[in-house]
Amino acid sequence: MDRLRLGVNIDHVATVRNARGTAFPDPVRAALIAEAAGADGITAHLREDRRHISDADIARLSESLTRPLNLEMAATPEMQAIALRHRPHAVCLVPERREERTTEGGLDVLAQEDALARFVAPLREAGARVSLFVAADLRQIEAAARTGAAVVEIHTGAYCDAAHEGREAEAEAELARIRDAAARAHALGLEVHAGHGLTYDTVAPVAAIPELRELNIGHFLIGEAIMQGLAPAIAEMRRRMDAARAP
Numbered sequence: 001m002d003r004l005r006l007g008v009n010i011d012h013v014a015t016v017r018n019a020r021g022t023a024f025p026d027p028v029r030a031a032l033i034a035e036a037a038g039a040d041g042i043t044a045h046l047r048e049d050r051r052h053i054s055d056a057d058i059a060r061l062s063e064s065l066t067r068p069l070n071l072e073m074a075a076t077p078e079m080q081a082i083a084l085r086h087r088p089h090a091v092c093l094v095p096e097r098r099e100e101r102t103t104e105g106g107l108d109v110l111a112q113e114d115a116l117a118r119f120v121a122p123l124r125e126a127g128a129r130v131s132l133f134v135a136a137d138l139r140q141i142e143a144a145a146r147t148g149a150a151v152v153e154i155h156t157g158a159y160c161d162a163a164h165e166g167r168e169a170e171a172e173a174e175l176a177r178i179r180d181a182a183a184r185a186h187a188l189g190l191e192v193h194a195g196h197g198l199t200y201d202t203v204a205p206v207a208a209i210p211e212l213r214e215l216n217i218g219h220f221l222i223g224e225a226i227m228q229g230l231a232p233a234i235a236e237m238r239r240r241m242d243a244a245r246a247p
């Protein structure tokens with residue numbers, strides 16, 4: 001099987017930064033570390049309320065990255081203008097408002113098919129690989145193919161929630177839906193990605209789906225980075241404190 005690309009989402013580095021209103025931790029520095037560690041791309045979600053990633057972060061990421069930037073955004077005129085200005089390698093359209101989402105949390109493509117088709121066209125013409133974030137629902141996948149988007153990203157959140165809460169039969173049923181959705185999307189000529197909520201415990205069955213080309217993972221990785229990075233960070237602070245008081 002082809003190697004599966006890993007897109008690392010650095011949004012929650014910015015969440016921690018913004019909790020203090022400081023310049024650190026810097027999501028761009030995190031993105032460069034992710035690249036050096038083997039990330040195949042960097043994903044950042046510029047939300048309408050700017051609760052984590054800022055416009056300046058997107059500008060700095062666009063200048064600094066050596067790997068592709070995948071800009072997640074709502075399908076609004078403001079976001080379209082930003083995407084056309086920065087021309088990221090990829091744009092992933094995600095729902096932010098309740099009326100834009102399906103019950104499973106992906107974009108309700110069926111309800112806004114024509115509007116999405118009109119939204120996707122200029123982004124495609126500008127050279128962006130446009131992706132729609134959709135639930136593992138065949139009708140949504142088929143509608144996504146009709147919009148002209150080149151990619152669908154299948155929402156893995158329902159599967160991950162069921163798996164982490166020990167609802168095993170439900171997790172298996174969600175996995176089966178993801179497999180069917182990936183197969184259908186691939187048959188329609190779409191490139192197939194997946195993401196949301198993936199962890200060490202839930203990634204393997206998703207990574208084994210042959211039609212998938214890319215996973216986008218953020219929250220768990222940033223949390224794990226805190227856990228795995230806390231000990232060396234404390235040791236370095238200890239060293240500097242001790243060095244300052246050395247005779």
Ligand code: PXP
Nearest residue numbers: 133195196197198216217218219
């Ligand atoms: N893919 C999409 C489209 C997303 O919106 C997100 C969350 O921003 C992710 C993947 C990553 O999800 P998580 O942070 O739960 O790993």
